[in-house]
Amino acid sequence: MKKPVLLELNTVPCTFIERLNRFVALVDVNGETRKALVTNTGRLEEFMIPGRKAFCLPKTSGKTDFVLVAFEDLEGKGAVIDTRTQAKAFERAVELGLVPWLKDCRIKRKEVKVGSSRLDYLFDCPGGETYAEMKSAVLRGGKRGEYAMYPDCPSTRGQKHIRELIELKKAGKGAMIFFIGAMPGVEKFRPYERGDPEIARLLREAEKAGVEIHALSISLLPGKGVILERPELEIEV
Template identity: 85%
Template sequence: MGKPILLKLKTLPCTFIERFNRFVALVDVNGEIKRALITNTGRLEEFMIPGRRAFCLPKTGGKTDFVLVAFEDLGGKGAVIDTRTQAKAFERAVELGLVPWLSGCRIKRKEVTVGKSRLDYLFDCPGGEVYAEMKSAVLRGGKRGEYAMYPDCPSTRGQKHIRELISLRKAGRRAMIFFIGAMPGVEKFRAYERGDPEIVRLLMEARKAGVEIHALSISLLPGGEVVVEKPELEIEV
């Protein structure tokens, strides 16, 4: 039985040339150099190597012609770096009931203002409302490459979100942070101390406060299908 399909994208093969700036990459599409939007603010240094095969999605409007969706990874599958695709895939997984740690839940609101932050989701669950933040984990680690890790660089924004979740939990609200391990072959999630030691410290504090921490993995198939790899990864914080 195949892995559950979440999205079907009309991607084109492309070759990464360079990261022009934080939000734009230069890519080769059918022999032409094009600009592609990067939505992921991580450094992504293990993927952004000149000459690496990637997957681009055509777009209209703006200063870019494509979205850089994924890089070719294990077994020809794609590691999905595009955070919008990650979010759409996750939301579809929730709709299809494929996320065991959100069983019976539905998305009540997105982009929810809490304190001085904006969290990604407010879920309506059987036990009540859950405030949640999603993070992209596309750094591979471990001797066998079995870990999806976050973050790959310092993130003051990520720190602020975790602090808000801790405050919500201490105020008696249910709070959650979850990670999209958007790479094939990963089995576990680990916080990456060299990326941001404060994030690691805050996640440990969050867990002690009762903030729920989860992760799942997805990948992109060569035909453009985004699939669930593992609906629940083991957590190491």
């Protein structure tokens, strides 16, 4: 079955050289060394290997020339590491009604202040409002590489968000955390215990408290854009 294109992106091929810091990488574009913005704060060690083919999006302002959007992965497709691209693709999928676990929901607000945190979304659904946080799952696991996992390193921010969602649910409000498995070929989601055992524990606590946990998968199809791979992944917490 043909997979829907969620975002059209005019990316250019590039080659990863090195990560200078949390937000900047060096890439080779047409034989020239250029700076690229990295929006994903994970370690991304399985992708950020010198010489690995990647896909960059030109920028028109700022201290970097490109955004590092994706790395070449399976079947010539790209694993989308750029969290802004992940969010835009997800929002388009919701708008098109392609996310079964958000059927008949709409995004009411983004960047919603809750306690001392900001959560990514507030959804207006037939059953009422639901507070939601999105996380990027771009670590592959499993014998067949069938799992998208999060996080690949400790995340106190992620821990804080899950605790906020648990408290919201206990207060009788709708609460959800969902993961963008931004790689081709993944079928399931599970937390990466070695990356942050507290995140894994909190997700189990959240599930018991009634917080909804979901995941979907996307990938970059070079020359086309970001496609929806699977609208729902199996969850294992």
